[in-house]
Amino acid sequence: MRALVISDIHANLQALEAVLQAAPPWDEVWNLGDIVGYGANPNEVAQKAQSLGGVIVRGNHDRACAGLADLEDFSEAAAEAARWTQSILTAGNRNWLANLPRGPLQRPGLPLQLVHGSPFDEDEYLASRGRAHAVLTASAAKIILFGHTHIQGGFATNGEEDFRLVPHFSSASEADWFELPVRRGAQYLLNPGSVGQPRDSDWRAAFGLFDDAQDVFTWHRVPYDVSEAQRRIRRAGLPDFLAARLVTGQ
Numbered sequence: 001m002r003a004l005v006i007s008d009i010h011a012n013l014q015a016l017e018a019v020l021q022a023a024p025p026w027d028e029v030w031n032l033g034d035i036v037g038y039g040a041n042p043n044e045v046a047q048k049a050q051s052l053g054g055v056i057v058r059g060n061h062d063r064a065c066a067g068l069a070d071l072e073d074f075s076e077a078a079a080e081a082a083r084w085t086q087s088i089l090t091a092g093n094r095n096w097l098a099n100l101p102r103g104p105l106q107r108p109g110l111p112l113q114l115v116h117g118s119p120f121d122e123d124e125y126l127a128s129r130g131r132a133h134a135v136l137t138a139s140a141a142k143i144i145l146f147g148h149t150h151i152q153g154g155f156a157t158n159g160e161e162d163f164r165l166v167p168h169f170s171s172a173s174e175a176d177w178f179e180l181p182v183r184r185g186a187q188y189l190l191n192p193g194s195v196g197q198p199r200d201s202d203w204r205a206a207f208g209l210f211d212d213a214q215d216v217f218t219w220h221r222v223p224y225d226v227s228e229a230q231r232r233i234r235r236a237g238l239p240d241f242l243a244a245r246l247v248t249g250q
């Protein structure tokens with residue numbers, strides 16, 4: 001079974017389309033949330049996510065844009081984008097977002113969990129090795145797939161040593177991938193990266209592919225039409241910062 005693992009699309013239709021075009025064949029989609037917020041095409045991206053189906057976890061921006069959370073913890077730009085998204089979402093899409101389940105979700109038959117932030121807090125940013133160790137040792141899952149940080153990579157432990165996982169690519173501008181063999185006796189926290197707003201200094205859209213039969217997780221990057229995504233953000237009157245950051249990947 002091959003799963004296309006996507007997260008943090010953030011209403012970036014150009015990035016999502018590039019990912020779907022570049023992705024190797026998959027059997028189902030695992031979506032780790034933040035489908036909307038920040039970008040200019042929340043309705044189109046929500047529709048696409050619905051038609052892709054699969055396992056879908058809600059993100060904090062999905063919750064906020066559906067009107068289920070107040071915006072006081074959001075930055076000014078994020079809050080402004082959330083209010084704009086609320087104003088433009090169709091009732092059907094808002095309802096769909098409002099009813100997405102919070103993680104952790106399971107995939108029956110596989111020893112893994114799907115979360116937005118962490119298994120213990122959907123809003124937690126998992127960014128340190130120490131915290132990753134604590135999360136992994138408290139969990140029975142072999143693999144925890146997470147998003148939220150917009151940073152591709154992750155963490156592993158074999159019970160004795162902890163590792164930070166960082167994919168290495170030979171190209172900085174073309175489509176590229178990096179394979180991680182999943183080892184027996186180890187536990188993993190794996191982040192596919194952000195489709196629509198990467199923050200790991202790489203502007204390319206990020207995604208992952210998990211091959212259960214081969215026991216391999218592959219990180220992918222793919223170039224997309226950033227200029228068009230920026231043009232739409234500016235045309236929508238969203239904060240310019242949200243357009244500018246796409247090109248630096250920060």
Ligand code: ZN
Pocket residue numbers: 008010034059061148150
């Ligand atoms: Zn996000």
